Amino acid sequence: MKRLRYPVLIIAVILIGGLGWLVLRSSKTPAAPQPRPIAVATFTTEARDVPIWLSGLGTVQANQTVTLRPQVSGQLATVNFTEGQEVKAGDLLAQIDPRPAQAALQQAVAQKAQDEARLVNDRREYERVAALIESRTESRQLLDQRAATLAQSTALVQAAQAAIDTAQLQLDFTAVRAPIDGRTGVRLIDAGNLVTANQPAGLVVLTQTRPVAVVFALPQQALTALRRHPAQAGEGPLAVEVLSDQGQPLARGRLDLIDNQIDPATGTLRLKATFANDDQALWPGQFVNTRVLVNTLTRALVVPTEAVQPGLDGPFVYVVKADATVEPRTLQLGPTVNGFTVIIAGLAAGDQIVREGQNKLQPGARVEVAKNAAVAASATPVAAATATANAAPLSR
Numbered sequence: 001m002k003r004l005r006y007p008v009l010i011i012a013v014i015l016i017g018g019l020g021w022l023v024l025r026s027s028k029t030p031a032a033p034q035p036r037p038i039a040v041a042t043f044t045t046e047a048r049d050v051p052i053w054l055s056g057l058g059t060v061q062a063n064q065t066v067t068l069r070p071q072v073s074g075q076l077a078t079v080n081f082t083e084g085q086e087v088k089a090g091d092l093l094a095q096i097d098p099r100p101a102q103a104a105l106q107q108a109v110a111q112k113a114q115d116e117a118r119l120v121n122d123r124r125e126y127e128r129v130a131a132l133i134e135s136r137t138e139s140r141q142l143l144d145q146r147a148a149t150l151a152q153s154t155a156l157v158q159a160a161q162a163a164i165d166t167a168q169l170q171l172d173f174t175a176v177r178a179p180i181d182g183r184t185g186v187r188l189i190d191a192g193n194l195v196t197a198n199q200p201a202g203l204v205v206l207t208q209t210r211p212v213a214v215v216f217a218l219p220q221q222a223l224t225a226l227r228r229h230p231a232q233a234g235e236g237p238l239a240v241e242v243l244s245d246q247g248q249p250l251a252r253g254r255l256d257l258i259d260n261q262i263d264p265a266t267g268t269l270r271l272k273a274t275f276a277n278d279d280q281a282l283w284p285g286q287f288v289n290t291r292v293l294v295n296t297l298t299r300a301l302v303v304p305t306e307a308v309q310p311g312l313d314g315p316f317v318y319v320v321k322a323d324a325t326v327e328p329r330t331l332q333l334g335p336t337v338n339g340f341t342v343i344i345a346g347l348a349a350g351d352q353i354v355r356e357g358q359n360k361l362q363p364g365a366r367v368e369v370a371k372n373a374a375v376a377a378s379a380t381p382v383a384a385a386t387a388t389a390n391a392a393p394l395s396r
Helices: 002-027 099-134 140-173 222-228 381-390
Strands: 038-044 046-062 065-068 074-079 092-096 175-177 182-184 204-207 212-219 239-243 249-263 268-275 287-304 316-320 326-330 332-337 340-345 352-356 367-369
Touching: 046 222, 046 268, 046 332, 046 340, 099 140, 140 175, 212 222, 212 249, 212 287, 222 249, 222 268, 222 287, 239 268, 268 287, 287 332
Parallel strands: 038 367
Antiparallel strands: 038 352, 046 212, 046 287, 065 204, 074 092, 092 175, 182 204, 212 268, 239 249, 239 287, 249 268, 287 340, 316 326, 316 352, 332 340
C-alpha cells in the first residue's frame, strides 16, 4: 500500500502545479493595444482685419480717344510719328503741304496793305472837307459823302484782317498736332497721298492710356453695401483693384461712378473706376477681374476655409482639446475672403482646430500634430497646396 501512495501523491502535485501555472499565465495576458494617434495639421484661431470685396468682370476704357483728320485739303507731305509712339499734346504728327496756304496768307496781307492805303487817303479827304465846312467853303453833302467813303475803307481793312486771320488759320491747320497726351495706333494714310478737309478716313487714332477707366458690373444686391460705405457720405472714394490671372493686385484705383439705374435685363449695376496706369499695366479694350472694397471687419475671428466641414447640425470644425483628443464644434459663419472664413460664433481666439486630416477623425479621436503642413495620406491635394499660402496675412 505504501508503494502505491507515493506515486499518487507525486501525480497529484504535478496536476495541481500545472493548474496553478495555467491560472497564473491567464492572469498575466497583456491588454489590447491602444489605437495610434491620427496625424493632423492644426491652426490656432486668431483675430484679423478682414477686407470685404465685391468682385465683377470689367472692361478697360480709354478716357479719351481721338481720330485725327485733316482740317484742310492738300498733299500729305510728311508723317512725323511711328506707330505705337507715345506723344504729348501739341506734338507735330503730320504736315500737309503748306505752300498754298502760305500763298493765300501773303495775298491777304497784300490786300490789307492796299485797303489801309486807301483808308489813309479817305481819312485825309474827310478831314480836309470837314475843315472847309467850318469855313463854309464846301457843302455839308460833300462831307457826308466823304464820311461814307471813310467808313467803307475802314470796313475793307477789317475784312482784310479777317482774311489774314483765316489764311493764317488754314496755314496752322496744315500742321496736324496731337490734341491730347496718348499713344498712336496704326497709321491709316501714308505720306504723298492727297487728303481733304474732314475726310471720313483719319490719319491715325490717338488713345489716352494714362489714366484709364474700368467699367464693371456687380449684382444689384451690391447696391446696399455700396451705399452704406462711409465713402458715399463724403469721406473719400472707394478703393478698386484690378486682379491678375493669378489673383494678385495688378492696379489700384478709385471708384468714380455708381450708375443711376440698374439694368433690368441682367439685374446688374454698372460702376466706373479710374486708374493712374503709370506702368501701362491696363490696356483699352482689355477684359479684367475687378473688385471694390466695401467694408473692413476689424479684429474678426478667422479660420482657414478648408478646416470647416459640413454637418447635419450645420458647419463645424474639430477642436483639439488639452488631452490631445478632438471634439466637433458647430459654427456660425461669416464671409469668406482670401481662403479664410470669418467665424461669428462657435470659437474663441486661441482655439486649436484641425486644418487638415479631418477625413479620418471622429469625436474623441486622439491626434498628434504633424511636423509639416502636408499630412501624409490625409491631406487633400487642394489643402496641401494652399497650406502655405493661407498662412500669410490677409491682404488689405
